[in-house]
Amino acid sequence: MTESTAKKPSRIQLRNRKRIMDAALDVFSQHGYRGATLDQIADAAGMSKPNLIYYFDGKEAIHVALLNALMEKWLAPLAEMGPEGEPLEEMLGYIRRKMEMSRAYPRESRLFANEILQGAPRMRPHLESRLKPLFDEKSALVRGWMDQGRLARSDPAQLILTIWAITQHYADFDAQVRVLVPGEAEGWTAANAHVEAMFRNLLTPKDTGS
Structure with missing residues (x-):
């Protein structure tokens, strides 16, 4: 039997597929593909x-x-960032959602990171057809805010990449973070406060009136 079947899968089949995928997530996130x-x-x-x-x-x-x-879950925080706010x-808010994803989904983050490090052989179609258009759309949105003076000026694309690098570090290097900053609850509180303060300072328009 292959993944595709004309018959609707039974409850046991759905449960076993979920069991396999959860186990595979552990194995792939630890050992890579x-x-x-x-x-x-x-x-x-x-x-x-x-x-x-x-x-x-x-x-x-x-x-x-x-x-x-994973791609559906990964795109959601960026897709939620809208022009009306x-x-x-x-x-x-986007940065907070990314930090929460790192806290709640470290295995998924490492799975994604391992795939990218190998050159994205299985994910490249998703990167090109889904992530790239969304990335371009949100970069243009951020650039518009900067042009209006509502955010401090920087390179929007590089800004988003920097957000990814910083927030996903807490998932991808979880073992190192736990050694260097012991105390999970306290560590996450401190990490969230630090990352938000850093980006708030970076993004807040500077008063140039004097």
């Missing part, structure tokens, strides 16, 4: 390898299914 094996995924899912292959054709099919699901609060 190249280091992960079907045996590792089957062990993590608590099922036999033949049973796993009943639901997915192979390792790549599982990885692609995870990336497809106050620019500084729209930007800070």
Whole structure:
């Protein structure tokens, strides 16, 4: 049986697919695509390898299914940033959502990072057809706010990339952060306060009237 089937999957089949994908997320986020094996995924899912292959054709099919699901989640915070809000609060709200994603979805962030580090062989179509248009749209929105003097001037595209670099660091380098800044709750409170203060200072228009 392959991923596609004419029959509607049963509740047990849906549950087992979710079980496999959750186990695969652990394995891929730890070992990357190249280091992960079907045996590792089957062990993590608590099922036999033949049973796993009943639901997915192979390792790549599982990885692609995870990336497809991840892209929806990954685009949502940026898509929510809209022209109707106050620019500084729209930007800070986006940054808060990105920080929350790093806190809540570290495995997904590492899965994405590992795919990009390998040259995005399975995700490139998504990057080109979905992320790039959204990135260009939001860069243009930010540029418009800057042209209106409602945000401090900078390069909008580089600004968004910098937001990604800083916020996703807390997920992708989670093990290092936990050693350097012990105390998970206190660490996240301090991280959120620091990142927001830094971007608020960067984005707030400077008074040039005197």
